[in-house]
Amino acid sequence: xxxxxxxxxxxxxxxxxxxxLGSAVLEALLDSGHRNIRCFVRPGITRxxxxxxxxxxxxxxxxxxxxxxxxxGDVARxxxxxxxxxxxxxxxxxxxxxxxxxxxxxxxILFDAVNRSRVRRIVVVxxxxxxxxxxxxxxxxxxxxxVVERRPEWRDVYxxxxxxxxxxxxxxxxxxxxxxxxxxxxxxxxxTTPVLPARLGLQLAGCLLQLGASAALxxxxxxxxxxxxxxxxxxxxxxxxxxxVVDDDLPTVSEFIARYRAxxxxxxxxxxxxxxxxxxxxxxxxxxxRWGAQVPPILTTYRVRNLWRxxxxxxxxxxxxxxxQPIATRDALDTAFKSWRT
Amino acid sequence: xxxxxxxxxxxxxxxxxxxxxxxxxAVLVSVTDVEPLMAExxxxxxxxxxxxxxxxxxxxxERPDVVHIATPPQSHVPLAMAALDAGCHVVIEKxxxxxxxxxxxxxxxALRQQxxxxxxxxYHFDPICRLMRAMLxxxxxxxxxxxESFMGYALDGNFGLPVFTxxxxxxxxxxxxxxxxxxxxxxxxxxEFLPDDRPHIMAHAWQRDLRGGDAFAMPDxxxxxxxxxxxSAYATFSAHSRPVSHYLTVFGTRNTLHxxxxxxxxxxxxxxxxxxxxxxxxxxxxxxxKHAQSxxxxxxxxxxxxxDQMSGLRYLFASFYQxxxxxxTPPIPYADILRVSAIVDEVxxxxxxQQRQTA
Numbered sequence: 013x014x015x016x017x018x019x020x021x022x023x024x025x026x027x028x029x030x031x032x033l034g035s036a037v038l039e040a041l042l043d044s045g046h047r048n049i050r051c052f053v054r055p056g057i058t059r060x061x062x063x064x065x066x067x068x069x070x071x072x073x074x075x076x077x078x079x080x081x082x083x084x085g086d087v088a089r090x091x092x093x094x095x096x097x098x099x100x101x102x103x104x105x106x107x108x109x110x111x112x113x114x115x116x117x118x119x120x121i122l123f124d125a126v127n128r129s130r131v132r133r134i135v136v137v138x139x140x141x142x143x144x145x146x147x148x149x150x151x152x153x154x155x156x157x158x159v160v161e162r163r164p165e166w167r168d169v170y171x172x173x174x175x176x177x178x179x180x181x182x183x184x185x186x187x188x189x190x191x192x193x194x195x196x197x198x199x200x201x202x203x204t205t206p207v208l209p210a211r212l213g214l215q216l217a218g219c220l221l222q223l224g225a226s227a228a229l230x231x232x233x234x235x236x237x238x239x240x241x242x243x244x245x246x247x248x249x250x251x252x253x254x255x256x257v258v259d260d261d262l263p264t265v266s267e268f269i270a271r272y273r274a275x276x277x278x279x280x281x282x283x284x285x286x287x288x289x290x291x292x293x294x295x296x297x298x299x300x301x302r303w304g305a306q307v308p309p310i311l312t313t314y315r316v317r318n319l320w321r322x323x324x325x326x327x328x329x330x331x332x333x334x335x336x337q338p339i340a341t342r343d344a345l346d347t348a349f350k351s352w353r354t
Numbered sequence: 355x356x357x358x359x360x361x362x363x364x365x366x367x368x369x370x371x372x373x374x375x376x377x378x379x380a381v382l383v384s385v386t387d388v389e390p391l392m393a394e395x396x397x398x399x400x401x402x403x404x405x406x407x408x409x410x411x412x413x414x415x416e417r418p419d420v421v422h423i424a425t426p427p428q429s430h431v432p433l434a435m436a437a438l439d440a441g442c443h444v445v446i447e448k449x450x451x452x453x454x455x456x457x458x459x460x461x462x463x464a465l466r467q468q469x470x471x472x473x474x475x476x477y478h479f480d481p482i483c484r485l486m487r488a489m490l491x492x493x494x495x496x497x498x499x500x501x502e503s504f505m506g507y508a509l510d511g512n513f514g515l516p517v518f519t520x521x522x523x524x525x526x527x528x529x530x531x532x533x534x535x536x537x538x539x540x541x542x543x544x545x546e547f548l549p550d551d552r553p554h555i556m557a558h559a560w561q562r563d564l565r566g567g568d569a570f571a572m573p574d575x576x577x578x579x580x581x582x583x584x585x586s587a588y589a590t591f592s593a594h595s596r597p598v599s600h601y602l603t604v605f606g607t608r609n610t611l612h613x614x615x616x617x618x619x620x621x622x623x624x625x626x627x628x629x630x631x632x633x634x635x636x637x638x639x640x641x642x643x644k645h646a647q648s649x650x651x652x653x654x655x656x657x658x659x660x661x662d663q664m665s666g667l668r669y670l671f672a673s674f675y676q677x678x679x680x681x682x683t684p685p686i687p688y689a690d691i692l693r694v695s696a697i698v699d700e701v702x703x704x705x706x707x708q709q710r711q712t713a
Contacts, residue, residue, distance in 0.1 A: 056519040056566030080520045107512035109364040112395050120391055165398040176395060304376055305662040 023048045023093055024245065025131075027081065027122065028100030032204055033137065033234060035061050037098060040238035042069045046246070050075045052090040052101070081118030084125070091125040096245050097134040102177075108169045115173040120180050126190065133191045135244045137237075138178055140198045140230055140256060140325055141171045146317035150225065155326040156196075156254045166314045168210075178254075193244040195237070197257040198325065201344075202234035203351035206276060211319060212265055213284075214311065222283040223311075224320025226266040230258045233344040236337050243335050255330040261341045265322075271345075276352045289316050356380045356675050359418035359442075361409045361433055362425035363387040363396035365512065366447045370422045370474070371400045373668040376659075380420075380675055386412045409433055413440045419678065423447060424474075426524035427535070431456050434471070438463050443470045443678050445671065448538035450695055452529060457695040461688045472674045472684045473691050475542045479673070480666035481655060482613045482620040483543075486604065494622070495606030502605075503543045503589045505536060506598035509565065509574065514593070518566045530702040531572040533559065533591045537698055540578075540589045543602045545693045550582035555697060559705035562594050578701055618661060619648035 024041070028034045029051035041049055042065060053059055055078050066074050079086025081101055091097070099122060103111040119136070126134050143154055144161040161167060164175035181192055199209030208215060211230070213223035240257045244250055263271070269281060284292060293316045299307040327335075358380050360367055367385070374382045384404040387393035393405035406412040413421065413436070421437040422445045423430055431451050434444045444464070450473050451457040464471035477483060489495060508514055517525045517532060528534035559573035574593035580586065600615040610623040621644040626633030655661040673685035 054519045055521055055569055080522060082520070083522050106515065107365045107368075108399070109368060109392070110512065110516055112392060113364075113389075116391050116395065117389050165395070172395065172399075176391070303656070303659045305372055305664065306656060306659060 022095040023050055023075075025050045025052060025090055025094040025097045026100065027052045027090075027098070028102065029053065030057050030059055030061065031100060032202065033200055033237060034100050036202060036234040036238040037100065037241050038062075038065055038074065040235065040242050042073055044242060046242075047073050048075075049073065050077055050090065050094065052077050052079060052081070052087075054078070054080055081122060082113055084121055087121050087125045088128075091122070091129045091131065094129065094131055095133075097122070097126055097131055098241055098245055099134060099136045100241075102137075102173065104170060111169050111173050112176075116176045116180070119177045123180055123184065123186075127184070127187055131190060133193070133245060133248070135193045135195065135241055136177065136181065137241065138174045138194050138196045138254070139171065140196050140258065141167070141319070142175050142178060142196060143323075144318070145321070145323050146314055148323065150227065150321045150323050153324045153326045154256075156256060156329050161318075163314075166312070167318065168315065191248075191252045193250060193252060194254040195240055195244055195257050195330075196254060197232035197237045197240075198230035198259075200232055200234050200237060201348055203348055204234075206272070206348075206352040208272070212269060213320070215279075219280040219282065220269065222265065222269055222281055223289045224284070224286045224316065225322030226264050226283075227322025228262040228324055229265050229268050230323075230325045231262055231268075231341070232257050232259055233339055233341070233348075235339050236344070239338045240330060240335050243333070247334060250333045253329075255333065256325050256327050257330060257335075258325045258327045259337055259341045259344070260327070263341075263345065271349060272352075275349045286316075286321060289320055356419040356678065357383045357416065358420050358422060359383060359412055359416055360385045360402075360422045360424060361387075361412075361437075362423060362447070363389075363392040364424065366474070367396065367422075367424035368400075369476070369664050369667060370424050370445070370447075370671075371396070371402070373664055373671055374422070375400065376668055377672055377675070380671070383418060384412050384416045410436060413437060413442065418442055420445060420675065426527075427452060428524060428527055431460055434460055435463055438467045438469045438471070441467070441469065443674075445472050445474060445674060447474045449528075449534065449698065450538075450691060454692065454695040454699045457692055461692060464688075470674065470678055470684050471688070472670065472686050473538070474667060474670065475538060475686060476664060476667035476670065477539055477615055478542055478546075478666065478686060479669040480615060480618075481660060481669075482615070482618060483602075483666065484669075485620050486602075486611055486613060489611065489622075490604075494609055495604060495611055496608030498547045498585050498604055498606050500585065500605040501544055501547050501587045502601075502603040503540050503587065504599055504601050505540045505591050506595055506600060507532070507536065507574075507591065507593040508598050509593050511598075518570050521569045526570075526572070530559075530698070530705070532574060532593070533576045534698070534702065536591065537576075537701065538694055540591055541694050541697055542690070544580060544587040544589055545690060545697065547585045547604070548580060548582040548587060548693075551693070553697070554581040555579070555700045555704070557701040557704040573705060576701075576705065580697070617649075618652050618655070618663075619645060621645055621648055 029038055053076055077090045103114040142160050143158045161175045164172040214221045237257050293311045293313045296311040300309040358374055382402050385393050385396050385402050386406040386409045390407045397405040421442045423433050424447045427449050430446050434446055437444050517523050525535055556579045559576040561573050562575050576591040578589040602613040604611045612621050626636055628636050677684050
């Protein structure tokens with residue numbers, strides 16, 4: 013596998029390097045010998061971790077470029093002289109308008125700049141949630157050939173932004189000799205603050221409403237995802253296209269919740285089987301129709317059918333490209349739960 | 355059925371689209387944003403049939419009756435002028451313009467074109483404000499003596515956070531920066547009680563905490579004192595006090611009204627009717643009862659679908675559309691709109707934002 017090092021003089025741009033996944037990616041790149049990494053960071057964002065990495069790996073290892081993805085001039089400056097781009101920046105929460113602006117418009121500006129530059133490869137991190145599964149049997153394992161959501165506005169805002177972000181890559185034809193990879197990880201976890209993934213259910217007033225079928229929870233450990241990103245960025249043998257990034261030997265939703273309650277926090281939990289979840293969704297839809305914005309449509313039948321019927325996801329394509337899960341799920345979960353306890 | 359068009363697909367635009375969709379005699383036919391991707395996603399989410407990147411193109415093709423302008427304030431005047439010239443009535447997000455002179459020019463243009471204009475002072479018609487006016491008319495508070503308008507602000511909230519992570523954010527281009535974007539909500543509740551053309555104004559602003567470095571230096575605390583011939587007022591903008599509060603207190607010669615816009619409650623404070631300690635003892639129970647009554651009426655409002663935070667905006671839009679159909683005066687008098695913009699000019703003349711001020 014070709015390695016980009018300081019000697020190669022190749023520069024890799026990372027957007028979103030101050031986030032959870034971004035931090036894991038930077039560590040993975042630096043630990044495997046990559047240098048000349050340029051982090052594109054918004055002013056006003058905490059960047060202590062980047063300074064720590066600069067100290068640890070030398071001042072030339074990580075360059076910080078300040079700017080905003082929605083400003084064309086900032087992005088052109090960041091992309092200048094770059095060979096590869098890892099695009100992680102995205103809004104996970106906030107006002108919908110800001111999420112679309114930062115994730116979709118920001119990506120469009122970045123892709124335009126990349127198209128006009130000498131960048132050879134761009135890796136975009138999306139999500140497993142982009143698939144349209146409301147009519148797909150849970151018995152069918154979802155690989156990259158599955159249809160991407162055609163009515164993303166019926167899903168949550170985050171999924172909507174990610175579907176549009178992926179569409180941008182297809183809409184504007186990229187120039188020759190620019191390859192692209194979209195990685196679709198499941199809910200990410202690591203040794204940071206525990207975040208209960210939406211695929212478990214809804215958290216309301218300090219309680220967890222476990223929704224739908226209790227199938228395997230399609231998790232992706234941060235370090236495993238970071239390794240997939242490293243591979244997709246620097247292995248030129250990997251074809252352009254989308255790849256699922258999901259770990260093997262996953263716990264079921266019920267097993268995960270039981271362990272979380274036993275080892276981290278005994279969160280009051282109510283389990284709603286799929287039929288009851290669908291009924292609750294209809295009630296939510298009806299209430300929203302009746303009372304408008306007073307009752308937000310957080311649970312809809314469309315969303316339930318996509319997210320909580322227990323679909324399984326394949327990582328065969330990524331493995332065929334050479335990815336091997338660096339941290340076994342059992343070890344990753346053991347370490348994560350231990351860190352969450354403390 | 356009035357044809358409505360919206361310019362600006364950001365956060366404020368979402369509030370407009372949501373409230374328009376709940377009105378039976380108006381339909382949002384198109385949206386515009388200079389960034390077509392924003393217009394496209396917005397149209398998809400709100401079921402709007404068409405979207406544009408140019409407001410002039412949208413107006414000429416769609417011929418809307420009303421144009422809502424929910425763009426950054428820097429573009430309000432040119433967009434509104436163009437819409438008025440095209441024969442449309444206009445609803446503009448606050449602040450109307452960057453200064454009083456521009457606001458006056460806009461109002462003049464509306465009058466010249468015989469089109470109607472209003473500003474999205476959403477809390478002006480909040481149910482508790484309407485109830486307060488009914489109580490004023492009934493003489494329940496007597497004659498107003500003093501009003502206090504308070505507005506808290508979450509710097510880490512949906513509106514605050516983008517300001518402090520983007521040096522190019524339009525808020526940095528406002529004369530009063532952060533406070534300028536919300537000061538209309540603070541002052542329009544006060545001007546209702548101060549009909550004076552030139553009230554005495556004292557204002558002081560400072561930055562309590564410098565966030566994100568010098569590039570983001572701007573006042574985040576603002577205090578204003580206003581004095582008219584018969585009524586005085588305090589207006590407070592605070593980005594650091596918690597919980598984030600939003601209230602109006604009207605002190606009258608007979609009773610005092612307290613309007614809490616976060617809870618949506620209106621309570622009345624009266625002089626105890628029982629003597630001495632018994633009177634003091636009764637005060638807590640009296641207040642508890644008033645709060646229970648207000649909370650109970652909120653349950654009724656909820657059941658009627660009139661309890662969401664933007665229901666005042668919906669009422670304003672409905673009143674504005676009605677005044678267009680019936681050829682009556684707009685729900686917010688132009689004089690009131692201009693009085694607010696004149697006070698805003700004076701406040702920020704006293705509180706320059708270019709240099710960092712400390713308490």
